[in-house]
Structures are given as structure tokens and as C-alpha cells.
Amino acid sequence: MGAGDLSLAVLVAALWGINFSIIKIGLGSFDPFLLSALRFILCALPWIFIFRRPQVRFKYVLSYGLVLGVLQFGFLFVGIREGLSAGLASVVFQLQAFFTICFGAIFLKDQVQFRQLAGMVLAFAGIVTIAKIDGSSNFIAVLLVVAAAASWGVANIxxxxxxxxxxxxxxxxxxLVPPLPLLAIALGINGPSHVMTDLRHIDWSGAGAVLYLVYPTTLFGYSVWNYLLRKHTTSLVAPLTLLVPIFGMLxxxxIFHEDLTLRKMIGVVLVIVGLLINMFGFPFRKQTAASVSPQATPR
Known part of the structure; x- marks a missing residue:
């Protein structure tokens, strides 16, 4: 992967890391499913009148919208509402890298090299170190975010x-796909009066959160991410999101004055070292990166 694509990936990781704190702010104003529905309504309108319909089979547009919009963000938003802190949510969510690599090996026949497995194991150890269950989280909330991570893995495939x-x-x-199912869920769980109350009492923090979720996070972030997925193998791109929890915790x-403990610092170091091994091998040298260049060659 060249320096330009790598820089784009790091920028997206930073935007997505900050995104978890913005989600928590937005959940102070909206129900999780309503917040997600507003996100995708503004992602679709008015932009579908500007951008041409993608030349792909409709089933891919439909399935991607359902998996990413309804499942991934539905699970993620509810998990954060149920008590998982923004920093820990950003960490647990990165299990998507492992789901993506596993699904890529199964369904796309992507080859996973030993150095990538070693790097992922080390990074996974870092995530476990950071996300060890404590008083700021609970099992149900963690399980919901793990389900969101698995949904993202499916969306990547x-x-x-x-x-x-x-x-x-x-x-x-x-x-265009997620808003109606998400609104139906919000109406079914909370009733029309609750939804209308949320919409009538939008404040600056709620509006700002929605706009951040729409433009930097979704329209820019996912467009760049999907571009990288199309250009490079899943096993090379997916681990780059392991940088997200670093930005998420920071x-x-x-924003919320979450403590940076020694355990979290150790976990961050393990994540970075694991990512470097995954990208460049043992040790971190240009020769090693060159030896695996077929993995990074654009398709």
C-alpha cells in the first residue's frame, strides 16, 4: 500500500475514532434507531440526485444498506446507549478486522500470511488488554458492539x-435502504409520540452530531474505506482500523475525561506493534514490505 492510500486510511481512522464520542453526544438527543435513520436520510438526500446510481446488481446495494445501516449501526448505537464508554466501544468495534479477514478467507479465498496472523494476534491481545470488562461496561453492551463488528465484516465482503x-x-x-427499517424499529419500540418529541426538540449538540455522522464519517469515510477495499486485499486493509481505538480513546x-490507565497504554502499544508487523513483517523494514508487494498490488 502506497503512502497516499496509507495516509487516507489513517485520516479515516481518526475521523472514525472521534465518531464514537460524537455518537454518545448524539444519543443524548435521539433514540439510537432514530439517530441512525437521520444519519442515512441525510446521506441519501439530496445526493442521490447528484451522484449516478452505481452500476452494480441491486442485491448488493440492498444487502449493504441493510447490513451496514440497520445491523451495524443499530447494534453499535444501542451498545453505547447501554453503557459501553465511547473509548471502549471504539476498541471492541475493531474486532471487525478479524471478522473481515476470516470472512475474506472463507468467501473470497484471500490468502492470509503468517506475518499477518502474528500481527493480528498481537493486536488482538492489545484489544483484549484495553477492553477487559470493568465497571464502565457490561456484558450485554459489549455483546451488542461485537455483533456490530461482525456486521461490518459482512458489509466489507x-x-x-x-x-x-x-x-x-x-x-x-x-x-436509501436503512431509513425506513430504522424508523419502523424506532416507532415500534418507542411509539410515535417519543419520536416526534425527539424531532421537535433538536438542540445544537444533536444537530452537530448528526452532521458529523453524515459527512466526515459516512460520505467521506466509507467512500474512502470502500475504495481501499476495492484496491487492496481485505487482510491488508482491515487491520488499519486498529488505529481507530487509539483516536477513539484520545x-x-x-471530551468525557475518560482515564488513560497503564493497562490501556500497554494495550495501545500492542495494537500499534501488531499493526506494524501486519503491514511490514519482521522487522519493520522496506525489504520485508517489498517481499509482500503482490498482496498490495491494486486489482
Whole structure:
């Protein structure tokens, strides 16, 4: 992976890391399913009148919208509402990298090299170190975010299988799918009066949270992410999101004053070292990176 693509991946990781704190702020104003529905309504409108419909089979647009919009963000938002802190949610959510690699090996026949397995194991140890259950979380909340991570893994495979080349158009048009199911769930759980109350009492923090979730996180972030998935193998791209919890914890520390303990610092170091091994091998040298260049060659 070249320096340009790597820089894009790091930028997206930073935006997605901050995203977890923004979600928590947004949940102070909206029901989780209503917040997610508003996100995708604004992702789709008015942009479907500007970007052409992606030249892929409709089943990929439909399945990606359902898996990403309804399952991934439904599980994630409810998990954060149920008590998982923004910093820990950003860590647990990165299990998607392991789901993506496993699903890629099963359904796409992607080859996983030993150095990648070693790096992922080390990074996984870092995630376990950081996300060890404590008083700030509970089992149900963690389980919900793990389900969100698995849904993201499935969504990544759908992107690869779709063959889409216009990633922004694919993101915009697939955003048409989630709003109705999400609104139906919100209405079914809370009733029309609760939904209308949330909509009538939107404050600046709620509106700002929705706008951040729409533009930097979804339209820009997922378009770049899908572009990288199309260009590189899943086993090379997916582990880059292990940088997300680092930005997630830093933003949570700044916004919510979440403590940075020694255990979390050790976990961060393990994640970074695991990522470096996954990307560049043993040790971190150009020769090693060059030796695995077929993995990084654009398709």
C-alpha cells in the first residue's frame, strides 16, 4: 500500500475514532434507531440526485444498506446507549478486522500470511488488554458492539463481491435502504409520540452530531474505506482500523475525561506493534514490505 492510500486510511481512522464520542453526544438527543435513520436520510438526500446510481446488481446495494445501516449501526448505537464508554466501544468495534479477514478467507479465498496472523494476534491481545470488562461496561453492551463488528465484516465482503467502482455513489445510494427499517424499529419500540418529541426538540449538540455522522464519517469515510477495499486485499486493509481505538480513546479522554490507565497504554502499544508487523513483517523494514508487494498490488 502506497503512502497516499496509507495516509487516507489513517485520516479515516481518526475521523472514525472521534465518531464514537460524537455518537454518545448524539444519543443524548435521539433514540439510537432514530439517530441512525437521520444519519442515512441525510446521506441519501439530496445526493442521490447528484451522484449516478452505481452500476452494480441491486442485491448488493440492498444487502449493504441493510447490513451496514440497520445491523451495524443499530447494534453499535444501542451498545453505547447501554453503557459501553465511547473509548471502549471504539476498541471492541475493531474486532471487525478479524471478522473481515476470516470472512475474506472463507468467501473470497484471500490468502492470509503468517506475518499477518502474528500481527493480528498481537493486536488482538492489545484489544483484549484495553477492553477487559470493568465497571464502565457490561456484558450485554459489549455483546451488542461485537455483533456490530461482525456486521461490518459482512458489509466489507459485500463491497468486495459487488465489484463497485464508484464508491461514493455506492455509499449514497445504499443509504436509501436503512431509513425506513430504522424508523419502523424506532416507532415500534418507542411509539410515535417519543419520536416526534425527539424531532421537535433538536438542540445544537444533536444537530452537530448528526452532521458529523453524515459527512466526515459516512460520505467521506466509507467512500474512502470502500475504495481501499476495492484496491487492496481485505487482510491488508482491515487491520488499519486498529488505529481507530487509539483516536477513539484520545477523543473520549478529551471530551468525557475518560482515564488513560497503564493497562490501556500497554494495550495501545500492542495494537500499534501488531499493526506494524501486519503491514511490514519482521522487522519493520522496506525489504520485508517489498517481499509482500503482490498482496498490495491494486486489482
Amino acid at each position: 459485500i463491497v468486495k463481491k459487488s465489484g463497485a467502482t464508484d464508491m461514493l455513489g455506492f455509499t449514497v445510494w445504499s443509504s 477523543s473520549s479522554m478529551v
